[in-house]
Amino acid sequence: MTSPRRIVDGVVHPYNLLSSNFANQASARFAEGLYRHHVAYQRQSDGYITSREDFMGQSSNESVLAAVEEAGVEAVVFHGLPLWDYFIDGLTSLEQGKHLRDSTSKKVLLYAPISPLDGPLALQRLTRNVEVDGVDGIKLYPSAYMNGRSYTWTMDDEKVAFPVFERALELGIRNIAVHKALPVGPAPIGPFRVDDLVGAAAEFPDLNFQVVHGGLAFLEETAQLLHRFSNVYVNLEVTMSYIVTRPQLFARALGELLYWGSAEQLIFASGYNLIHPKPLIDAFDVFEMPQSLVEDGSFHPITQSDKDLILGGNVIRLHGLNE
Numbered sequence: 001m002t003s004p005r006r007i008v009d010g011v012v013h014p015y016n017l018l019s020s021n022f023a024n025q026a027s028a029r030f031a032e033g034l035y036r037h038h039v040a041y042q043r044q045s046d047g048y049i050t051s052r053e054d055f056m057g058q059s060s061n062e063s064v065l066a067a068v069e070e071a072g073v074e075a076v077v078f079h080g081l082p083l084w085d086y087f088i089d090g091l092t093s094l095e096q097g098k099h100l101r102d103s104t105s106k107k108v109l110l111y112a113p114i115s116p117l118d119g120p121l122a123l124q125r126l127t128r129n130v131e132v133d134g135v136d137g138i139k140l141y142p143s144a145y146m147n148g149r150s151y152t153w154t155m156d157d158e159k160v161a162f163p164v165f166e167r168a169l170e171l172g173i174r175n176i177a178v179h180k181a182l183p184v185g186p187a188p189i190g191p192f193r194v195d196d197l198v199g200a201a202a203e204f205p206d207l208n209f210q211v212v213h214g215g216l217a218f219l220e221e222t223a224q225l226l227h228r229f230s231n232v233y234v235n236l237e238v239t240m241s242y243i244v245t246r247p248q249l250f251a252r253a254l255g256e257l258l259y260w261g262s263a264e265q266l267i268f269a270s271g272y273n274l275i276h277p278k279p280l281i282d283a284f285d286v287f288e289m290p291q292s293l294v295e296d297g298s299f300h301p302i303t304q305s306d307k308d309l310i311l312g313g314n315v316i317r318l319h320g321l322n323e
Contacts, residue, residue, distance in 0.1 A: 005308055005311065005312070006074055006075075006308075006311075006312040006313070006316060007071070007072055007073045007074060007268070007281065007311045007312045008073065008074065008075045008076065008077070008268070008311070008312035008315040008316060008321075009068055009071075009073045009075075009076045009077065009268065009269060009270050009272065009277050010077050010210075010235050010236070010237065010267040010268055010269030010315055011077055011079050011177075011212065011235060011237040011269035011270065011271045011272075012064050012068070012076045012077070012078055012079070012270065012271070012272045012273075013078070013079045013080075013081055013091070013092040013271065013272075013273075013274075014058075014059030014060065014061065014063065014064050014092060014096065014272070014273050015034065015055075015058070015059050015091055015092060015273055015274075016058045016059070016087065016089055016091060016092065016093070016096075017031045017034070017055065017056045017057065017058070017087075017091075018056075018057060018058050020088075021058075021087050021088050021089055021091075022086070022087065022088075023084065023085060023086055023087055023088050024085070024086065024145075026086060026145060026185060026186070027086045027087060030083075030086045030087075030184075030185055031056060034055075034274065035052055035055050035056065037238075037274065038050065038055060038273075038274055038275070040245070041238065041241040041245065041274065041275045042241075042275060042276065042279075043245060044244045044245050044279075045244055045276065045279035048276040048278075048279060050273070055273075059273040061096060061099060061100040061103065061104075063273065064076070064100060064272060064273070065100075065104055065106070067270075067272050067273075067276055067277060067278070068106065068272070068277060070278050071270075071276070071277040071278040071281050072281065073106075073277055073281075074106065074107065074312070075106060075107035075108070075109070075312070075315070075316075075321065076106065076107075076108055076109070077108075077109045077110075077111060077136075077137070077269070077315065078092075078096075078097035078100060078101070078108055078109065078110050078111065079092065079097075079111045079113075079139045079177065080092055080093060080094035080097055080110070080111060080112055080113035080139060081113050081139065081141075082113035082114060082115045082139065082140070082141055083141065083184070084115070085144045085145040085146050086145065086185065090113050092113075094110065094112055094113060094129065094133060094135070097110045098110065098133060107321065109136040109137065109315075109319055110133065110134070110135040110136055110137075111135065111136065111137040111138060111139040111175075111177055112125075112126065112129035112130075112133065112135040112137070112138055112139065113139050114126055114129075114138050114139070114140060114164060115140075115141070115144060116140065116153055116157075116160045116161050116163075116164045117144050117151055117153055117160065119160075122164055123163060123164065123167045126138065126164065126167050126168065126171065126173075127167065127171065130171040130172070130173060131171070135173070136173075136175065136319060137173060137174075137175035137176060137177060138164070138168060138173060138175070138176045138177065139177050139178075139179075140155075140164075140176065140177065140178040140179065141178075141179045141184060142154065142155070142178065142179065142180070142187075142191035142192060143184060143185070143187035143188075143191050143192075145185050145186065145187065150185070150186055150187040150188065152187060152188065152190065152191040153191065154191060154196035155178060155196040155197055155199065155200040155209075156196045156197075156198065156199025156200055156203075157196075161200065162200075162203065162204075165200065165203075165204050165207060168207065169204070169206060169207065174206065174207055174208055174318075175207075175208045175210065175318055175319070176207055176208065176209050176210065177209075177210040177212050177235060178197075178209065178210070178211065178212060179192075179212045179213065180192050180193070180194055180211050180212060180213055180214065180218075181194070181211070181212075181213040181214060181215070181216040181217040181218055181222075181239075182213045182216055182217070182238060192217075193218055193221070194211055194214070194218050194221050194222050194225060195221065197209055197211065197225055197229075197232055198225070198228075198229075201225070201228075201229040201231055201232050202229070204231075205231055206231075207231060208231050208232075208233060208318055209229075209231060209232050209233065210233045210234070210235040210267060211225070211232065211233065211234050211235060212235040212237055212269075213235070213237055213238045213239055214234030214235060214236065214239060214257070215234060215236065215239045215253040215254070215256070215257055216238055216239045216253075219252075219253055219256055219257075220256065222234060222257070223256045223257050223259065223260035223261060224260055225261075226257060226260055226261025226262070226265045227260040227261055230265075232265065233265045233266070233267055233314070233318075234257055234261070234265060234266050234267065235267045235269050236266060236267060236268055236269055236310070237269035237270065237271040237275075238271055238274070238275070239253060240268060240269065240270065240275075240280045240284075241275050241280065243280060243283045243284055243287060244279050244280065244283050247283075247287075248290070250287075251287075251289060251290050251293060251299075252293070254266075254289075254302070255289060255293060255298060255299030255300075256299075258299065258300065258302065258306070259298075259299055259300070263302075263303075263305070263306035263307075263309045263310055264309055264314060264317075265314070266309070266310045266314065267310065267314050267315055268280075268281075268284070268310050268311045268312070281311070284307060284310075284311065285307075287302065287307075288301065288302065289301050289302050
């Protein structure tokens with residue numbers, strides 16, 4: 001008898017886009033950009049585009065629960081966002097995640113927002129997040145925008161990044177997600193590349209590194225990372241939207257990641273409230289690798305076992321949800 005399918009949404013982050021949450025003059029442009037992304041990612045999903053007025057408010061935990069219930073999701077990974085340079089609460093606050101975790105019967109894993117550029121303060125925040133807030137992982141961004149200037153860092157920086165990774169290990173945290181492939185605000189594109197994962201993955205083999213938005217850009221480099229490092233994973237937030245809006249591109253991205261890596265290294269994520277999970281899951285349920293790409297030897301067919309791992313099995317394994 002086969003086990004019932006278990007779906008875990010690898011990223012939810014209900015945004016707070018109220019103007020009262022704006023931190024500087026660039027915040028409004030950032031918020032408008034998010035709404036344009038939302039419309040673009042959902043444009044083939046009838047009934048799932050939120051009005052501009054509603055999107056520019058504060059997404060509630062009730063809307064998260066309604067979305068994942070509609071999609072048949074049993075657990076979520078709540079990503080607090082460290083975009084304090086644009087939004088006073090970071091765009092999605094850890095406090096909201098804690099409230100979601102404590103107010104529902106669904107399993108909610110918390111990823112703490114950390115900015116390595118904060119130095120010792122980042123280490124103090126991480127310690128508090130683990131010991132007091134009980135977080136399960138870390139969410140990182142490779143840039144910050146302060147006083148009209150972009151500041152960046154890389155995952156292989158021994159002075160900026162490695163102390164955070166070392167503290168995570170000391171505290172028993174093993175899962176670290178980093179935003180890549182999709183530039184944020186006026187930052188240069190360099191820090192959103194994936195080359196710097198090499199140094200981090202090699203130096204910290206006991207940590208699991210998730211490349212969030214992996215495959216959306218730098219596809220070949222990302223696929224090679226999966227091939228070289230078993231502790232590197234691709235979190236398919238936003239990339240997964242291509243299954244609805246640009247299915248041929250999705251097939252090529254997924255095929256490349258599976259060719260060089262394995263289904264055990266891929267994580268389904270919607271990024272709600274940016275994208276609703278149900279259209280993505282429905283499309284993935286019936287997705288097959290295009291026959292032309294299989295017949296010419298480019299990629300292998302995707303199996304039901306592959307889908308089960310991607311939709312939830314990998315997060316369940318990484319976080320010991322069966323224990």
